[in-house]
Amino acid sequence: MWDNFLQGILLSLRWDTFGMMGLGLMLGIFVGALPGFTTIMAMAVLLPISFFLDPMVGIPFLIGVYKGGIYGGSIPAILVSMPGTGAAVATTFDGPALTKKGQSRKAMEMALFASVSGDLSSDILTILFIGPIALLAMKIGPPELAAIILLSLIIISATTTGVFVKGLIMCFIGLIIAMIGQDPLGGMSRFTFGFFAIKSGIPLLPMLIGLFAIPEILQAVEKKVTSFVRKEFNLKKGEKLTFKEYRRCFRTILRSTAIGTALGIIPGVGQVVAAFVGYAAAKNASKHPETFGKGELEGIAGAEAANNAVNGPTLVPLLTLGIPGDKVTAILLGAFIAQGLRPGPQLFAEQGALVFAILVAMIFANILFVVLGYLTIPLFARVVNIRKSALLPLTAVFAFAGSYVYRSDPFDLFILVFFGIFSYVAKKFSFDVTPMVMGYILGPVLEYSFGQTVNMAQGDTLHFIFVARPVTAAILAITPFVTAMLWWRATRLRRKHTEAQSTAQQPAQG
Amino acid sequence: MNNDSNPLWHKRFNFNTFAAIIFIVLWTVIFFIIPYQIQKPMLFMGRSLMGLKPTLFPRLATVTLIGLSIWYLAVSFRINEKNGFKEVAKGGYFRIIVSLVVFVAYAFLFEPLGFVVSSMLVAGTLSTFYGNRNIWVAILVSFGAPLGIYYVFTRLLKVSLPECPFF
Numbered sequence: 001m002w003d004n005f006l007q008g009i010l011l012s013l014r015w016d017t018f019g020m021m022g023l024g025l026m027l028g029i030f031v032g033a034l035p036g037f038t039t040i041m042a043m044a045v046l047l048p049i050s051f052f053l054d055p056m057v058g059i060p061f062l063i064g065v066y067k068g069g070i071y072g073g074s075i076p077a078i079l080v081s082m083p084g085t086g087a088a089v090a091t092t093f094d095g096p097a098l099t100k101k102g103q104s105r106k107a108m109e110m111a112l113f114a115s116v117s118g119d120l121s122s123d124i125l126t127i128l129f130i131g132p133i134a135l136l137a138m139k140i141g142p143p144e145l146a147a148i149i150l151l152s153l154i155i156i157s158a159t160t161t162g163v164f165v166k167g168l169i170m171c172f173i174g175l176i177i178a179m180i181g182q183d184p185l186g187g188m189s190r191f192t193f194g195f196f197a198i199k200s201g202i203p204l205l206p207m208l209i210g211l212f213a214i215p216e217i218l219q220a221v222e223k224k225v226t227s228f229v230r231k232e233f234n235l236k237k238g239e240k241l242t243f244k245e246y247r248r249c250f251r252t253i254l255r256s257t258a259i260g261t262a263l264g265i266i267p268g269v270g271q272v273v274a275a276f277v278g279y280a281a282a283k284n285a286s287k288h289p290e291t292f293g294k295g296e297l298e299g300i301a302g303a304e305a306a307n308n309a310v311n312g313p314t315l316v317p318l319l320t321l322g323i324p325g326d327k328v329t330a331i332l333l334g335a336f337i338a339q340g341l342r343p344g345p346q347l348f349a350e351q352g353a354l355v356f357a358i359l360v361a362m363i364f365a366n367i368l369f370v371v372l373g374y375l376t377i378p379l380f381a382r383v384v385n386i387r388k389s390a391l392l393p394l395t396a397v398f399a400f401a402g403s404y405v406y407r408s409d410p411f412d413l414f415i416l417v418f419f420g421i422f423s424y425v426a427k428k429f430s431f432d433v434t435p436m437v438m439g440y441i442l443g444p445v446l447e448y449s450f451g452q453t454v455n456m457a458q459g460d461t462l463h464f465i466f467v468a469r470p471v472t473a474a475i476l477a478i479t480p481f482v483t484a485m486l487w488w489r490a491t492r493l494r495r496k497h498t499e500a501q502s503t504a505q506q507p508a509q510g
Numbered sequence: 511m512n513n514d515s516n517p518l519w520h521k522r523f524n525f526n527t528f529a530a531i532i533f534i535v536l537w538t539v540i541f542f543i544i545p546y547q548i549q550k551p552m553l554f555m556g557r558s559l560m561g562l563k564p565t566l567f568p569r570l571a572t573v574t575l576i577g578l579s580i581w582y583l584a585v586s587f588r589i590n591e592k593n594g595f596k597e598v599a600k601g602g603y604f605r606i607i608v609s610l611v612v613f614v615a616y617a618f619l620f621e622p623l624g625f626v627v628s629s630m631l632v633a634g635t636l637s638t639f640y641g642n643r644n645i646w647v648a649i650l651v652s653f654g655a656p657l658g659i660y661y662v663f664t665r666l667l668k669v670s671l672p673e674c675p676f677f
Contacts, residue, residue, distance in 0.1 A: 389642035413617035428594030
C-alpha cells in the first residue's frame, strides 16, 4: 500500500492533470452558481470529455467539476437566497442576511475557505483510511459482495427523497433495464424484442445524460422568465473576510469536517444531509445561537465545511467495493468503466497506484480550488444573471454531442430523449431516479456475484451461504431488520410532514 | 359521515393509485413474456451448461416488483404528494412540448444534416423560442456554440461528429 501511495504521488504530478482539474473546478463553480442547474447535470454532460482523456486527466477533471459545483451552489444561496445546489440550502439561512448587511463578499469568502478546509481535511483522512479498508475489501468474495450490494440498494432506495416503496420500485426498474441485452453469466439475449440496437443493452452514458440533463432544461423552460435571477451584483469593492473571523470559526469547521467525513462514507446520505447536520451542530455548540439565521458567519462555515467534507469519503465505497453511493459516484463509475477500469477490490490489487494518484490529485485540486475560487468570486457572482435563452440551447447541444460520441450511434440520441422524458415525468410524480441508476449499474454485478455463489455452492446454496460464509449470512440476516427500520423511519417522517402541512392549512381559530 | 379527517375512499384516489395499478399490470405482463424474450441456454447431454438460468433474475425482479406495486397501491391512499404537472406555469406545457419536438427532430437530423448544421438550427430555434431577441447573443449561440463544441470534440478530443454532407 505504501509503495502504491508513493507511486500515486508521482503519477499525479502532471501539468495536464492540473490544467484539466482547474478547468473542471471553474466549470463546476459556474454550473453550481446557476440556480436550477445541478452539479450532477454538469458532470453528466461533461462525462464524455473524460472518456477521451487519460484516466489521470479525465477523472480528476470530473472530480474538479464535482468539487467546484458543491461550492458554486453557495453563491446564489448567499446573494439571492436561491441555492444553486441542494447542498447549499443550509447556506441560505445566513447568507442572504449577510448580503443585506453589505457583507456578501465576506460570506462568499467564508464559504470558499470553509469548503476548502473541509474538503482538504476529509481527503487526507480518506487517503489514510482507504488502504486498510481496501485490504479488508480484498478478502470478500462473490457471496459477500452480492449481500453487500443488496443491502446497499435497499439503503440507497430508503435515503432518497419521497416514499420508501417508490424508491424500491425505481431500484427494481433499474434492475429490469439492466437486464436488457445480454445476461452477465452466459451472454444469453434478454428483452431485445429482436431489436439489434439494444442487443448489447441500454448504453450508460446517453441514459445518464438523459436522466440528469434533459429534465433540468425542461424545468427551466416551464416558466417564461429570461434569467434565473434579475438583480445584478458587483463584489469588487465588498468587505473581505479577515483571518480573525476565519479563526473564530475554526472549531466549527473542524466539527463540520468530522460530520461530513462520517456521513460521506455511508451510501446514499450525501452533501444535503451533511450540510444540515453541520449547521445544526454549529448552532447547538455556539455560545450565541440566537445570532444564527440573522447573518452569522459560523452558520455558513458549518454548512459549507460539512457538505464539502463529504467529497472524499464518498469515493470509499466506490473505489473499494465498486458500489456508488450516490448520483455523483455513479457518474464517476461511468467514467471508470469507459476507461476500461472496474472499481472494486481488483482495482486496488491491480492498479493501486492509479487509485492513490486520483486521491492525491484531489488534494492538489483543493489548492487550485482556493486560488481560483478566491480570484473569481466577483466573476461568478455575475453568473446568476445569465440568460436562459443562451444557456439552455447550449446545454442541449452539448448533451446531444456528448451522447453521440460515446458509440457514434444515432440511436443513442433517442435513448437520451427517452430517458429525459422518463426522468421529467418521474420527478413530476415524485419518483427519484437515483435508485433506478443504482439498480442499473449494480444489477449486473449483483447477478454475476449471485451466479458465482451458486457455482461455488455446487448445488447446496443455502447451506453454503449460512454455514460456509458466515459474513454473508450475517449481512442477509440484518437486511430485513434494516429494511423494516428504514421503512418505519420513512413512514414516521412522512406522517410528521403531513401533520405539519395539515396544521399550516387549517384556518386561524377565533 | 364524510369530514376532512375521514374522506371518502374515492376521494383518496390520486396519481399514485393509478400509477400503482399500471405497474401491477405492466409487471404481470412482463412476467408472462419472460420465457419468450429470453434466449434459452445450450444443453449438453440434456443438461444446461449454466449454473444460473438467465430467466431467474428477471423472474425474481418482476415478482418483487409485483409485490412492491401491491404495497404501493395500499400505501397510495395515504400518500399526500402533489402532482407536479398541476404546478406547471401557464404556457409551460406549450414550451415543454415544443422543446421535446425540437429534441426529437434534432435526433433525426443529427446524422443526415451533420452536427454543425443541425446544431445551428436547433440552437437558433430554441434560443429564439426561449425569448432571445439580441442579435449578438443569437449569433453566439447559433453559430459560435456549435462550432466551438465541434472544435472541442473533433480537434482537441479527437473524436468524430457527423460531417455535413453538403460541404
